[in-house]
Amino acid sequence: MIINKRKENYSKWYNEIIYKSGLAEFSGTRGFMIIKPYGYSVWENIKYELDKMLKETGHQNVYFPILIPKSILSKEENHVEFFSDGCAVVTHSKMIKDNKKLIVDPKHKLQEELIIRPTSESIIWKTYKKWIQSYKDLPLLLNQWGNAVRWEMRTRLFLRTNEFLWQEGHTAHSSKEEAIIETKKILDIYTSFSKEFMAIPVLQGIKPYMDKFHGSEKTYCIEAVMQDGKALQIGTTHFLGQNFSKSFNVMFTNFNGKKEYVWSTSWGVSTRLIGGLIMSHSDDKGLILPPKIAPIQVVIVPIFCNKKNYIINETAEKILKLLKKNKIRAFYDNRKIFTPGWKFNEYEIKGIPIRINIGINEIKNEKLEIFRRDTCTKHYVHINDLKNYIKKLLDKVQNNIYKIALYRTEKSIIKIDNFSDFKNHLNKTGGFILAHWDGTRNTSRKIQEETEATIRFIPSCYEKEDGKCIYSGKYSPQRVVFSKAY
Known part of the structure; x- marks a missing residue:
């Protein structure tokens, strides 16, 4: 499978990597994508690691409805004005057949139109009014993993789609200072996550007043530079002040027995991160995935020779068991319908960090051929040294990918x-x-x-x-x- 070169057509290169590596594809409904198993595995790893970081700082997961009554979304004026152009609206609750065609049943028009959430501040703050009464109820540190819909004029897989997966945090606080500290803390978490797991260096900053999140007092962001020299916003955190608490009349009794409005934040990252991974690290041969995020960290490819395949198979199974025992995400591709060369190409496109090739000669010499995807170089390692070698090599690959991206960013x-x-x-x-x-x-x-x-x-x-x-x-x-x- 030949991939267009980055320098010749960056956009085509990006799309081909997504399609040929099996990450995602458009669904046929304009602007909506299907995230395929391999791509969803990348998202699951992102979600797993980031979720741990958020929970370690006291945040809990919650889930709110995807449909928001229009009257609720409309309560924060700046907020609704910004999202109004991209909102998808549900108007009816039933369809009927008419001349063998499905049509909207006019008798089942909703009393109030429902908006498919572009973001959840409004529905959440309506609920917080019931949950928050006293300073004893604060801080409220909640996070939601879900999806959102924002109608886009132009769409690109992962970077800008009508529907996307994301996490959105919504916190409530008893003071302005505490809310600002929370906003900056989450920005630091996003920064650490981007560096440590995605191997993407970022710069922190504040959005200019005309580009801040509508309904916020201040928006903080982290941005990265891609291989073509364009910037990508990786994540944002918003100090909302008391805007939403005032719109929804969410007040609490403070320590002195006086009523005041709650201070709040919101923040999020999305499946756009996968687009960042592709554009930050990949090359003309396909994906390059950081080991900490890669669904498969090591793939084992047998070089079958017909006569002694059972020996190769037994050795490969032992290696697979050893790697998995040491919590390395490994896969043994023993399919005989594809040649080793075809598999080599397949796993280079998929960006598997390490490939182990096993043939009868490798078994005789007790040395395995190790291929690194980031440098496209081969090494030979004694089979008894494999466990420690692979662990160290995964760290080297992760660090090398980050160093390359850091050098490009600084330059x-x-x-x-x-x-x-x-x-x-x-x-x-x-x-x-x-x-x-x-x-x-x-x-x-x-x-x-x-x-x-x-x-x-x-x-x-x-x-x-x-x-x-x-x-x-x-x-x-x-x-x-x-x-x-x-």
Whole structure:
């Protein structure tokens, strides 16, 4: 299976990797995808590891309905205004046959239209009104794993689909300070998860006021740069202030016996993370998956020779048992309908971190051929040393994948003060550009119109620096990060 080269057509390369590795495909309903078993296994591993991190910090999982009454969604004005264009609406509860065709039954029109959730703040805060009465009920640290629907004009697998899987956290607090600490804590959890498990380095920052989550006081984000120089938003956390508690009249009695509105946060990541994995690490041969997220960490491929296949099979089964005993996700592909060469190609496309090849010669010499997907190199290891070697090698692969991505990220960050240089750099290289902005919506809009670049975030990892706006020449108190983005 030949894959288009990244430099020739990045978009086609991305789509082909998804299809040929068996991650996902479009369903036939515009903008909705089918996540295939292999792709869903990647999501399950992401979910498992991130869920552990959230639970370790005191968060509990919960589930709220996918259908939200329109009157409830409408309560927070800024919130509903932002999501109104992309909402899917349920109007009827029954269909009937008419001339052998299914039609909506006009007699079963709903008394109130229901919105398929684009996000859950509204339904959750309606419920919090019942759950929160006193400071003793706070903090409330809840997280939901589910799906959401937001109608999109243009869709791309994993990156932007009408329906996506995600987690969304919704917390309630007794003070502003506690809510802000929570917002930043989750951002740090997302940052650690991205680095440690997905091997994707990210930069933290705050969204400019015109791009913050509608209904929030402040939106924090982490962003990564992909191999084509475009940015990808990995995750966001929102300090909601008292906006939703005021909209839904959620008050609590504080320690002094006085009533006040609850402070809140929300935050989430989605199946967009899988798109980030693909674009951050993969090459022209297919996927490259970090071992900590890979559904299969080691695949064993037998080199059958007809006469002594049973010996190869017995050895492979022992190795499989050994690896699984040591909690390594291993798979033995003993199918005879495919050649070893076909399997090699298949598992390179799927991005399996390590491949062990076993033939009669390897058994005689007691040395196994080990193939690393990240470097596409082979090594020979004595069969008795395999257990410790594989464990260490998985760590080396994980670290190497991260180092490559980190080098690319650091190389992509540049300071620019001239708008002509700004445009040239975006067209040739891309990446993160640190440049001054005068803080106006009009200037950011004009820059986007001329270059397609947007302000991705106001960085928190760089000291403030006075200067002049890259576009207007007006005063700017600090640099912001510009990039073309997905």
